[in-house]
Amino acid sequence: MLKVLDARERDDPVTMLTEFIAAGGYVPGDRLPAERELIVELGISRATLRKALDVLERDGMIWRHVGKGTFISSQGGPAGAGNLLELGRHLTPVKMIRARLCIEPAIAREAAINASREAILRINAAKERAREALTWEEYEAEDDHMHRAIAECTDNPLLLGMFDQLNQVRRAVALGNVVRGSDRPPENHSSFMEHERILAAIEARDPSGAEAAMRQHIASVSARLFGED
Structure with a gap:
């Protein structure tokens, strides 16, 4: 379960998503939940979630495959x-x-x-x-x-x-x-x-x-x- 974040962190969807991944014990190769589940879990909009996913993808923490899902990168984040x-x-x-x-x-x-x-x-x-x-x-x-x-x-x-x-x-x-x-x-x-x-x-x-x-x-x-x- 996602830990409680302070107000500053809660305004940052990238931090929220990173914390979710860490708390969930995801390892390279694991697939993240579907976007609709992450929206509910994090309490953010689909547009905000996708922007956060874009950042983590650019940073090499995740990779996405259309039609198959979002995966933790084997680069190790x-x-x-x-x-x-x-x-x-x-x-x-x-x-x-x-x-x-x-x-x-x-x-x-x-x-x-x-x-x-x-x-x-x-x-x-x-x-x-x-x-x-x-x-x-x-x-x-x-x-x-x-x-x-x-x-x-x-x-x-x-x-x-x-x-x-x-x-x-x-x-x-x-x-x-x-x-x-x-x-x-x-x-x-x-x-x-x-x-x-x-x-x-x-x-x-x-x-x-x-x-x-x-x-x-x-x-x-x-x-x-x-x-x-």
Whole structure:
């Protein structure tokens, strides 16, 4: 049972959820209760719960698989996430890009083979939110959601877990190396069209096309941000 929290903690759904996990004795690989149960247990809204889950997922404490549930990460929680962030601080942008080129095109290929119609709709929704973003921070969050939705399309928990770890390291590398020259992405931002090509290939069930489109996209990001291809 969740321990009693003070007023400050009760205003923080992330703390409440973290305490719930600790008190429940959950270990890596365990599945958390369904959202409807957590809403009742924690006394918070579905929207608030999902924001808290997003934070724990970014921190590496949990991972989610659409249709199967939310699981405790085998990384061992925040300590595992901290190790990944530390790795990111010692990784050059070029090596980060090369790692992405090894993994993400293959993930896009698998997504084209396994994606459900509902999964494709989730990719499209994130893609459109990224295009409509009013700030770089908002764009980057939706770009993350789109790339993760592609990983979810593989229907392979191992590939999804690999993507999540790669993405945490990527964030750490970008944090110290990316400088934006504007408040928001321009209307002709090259990633918009690249995202369209990736989605079109996945929707067309074209594994080779999806792999090539993702590879071109990552190379384009490298050239734009780091001057590398």
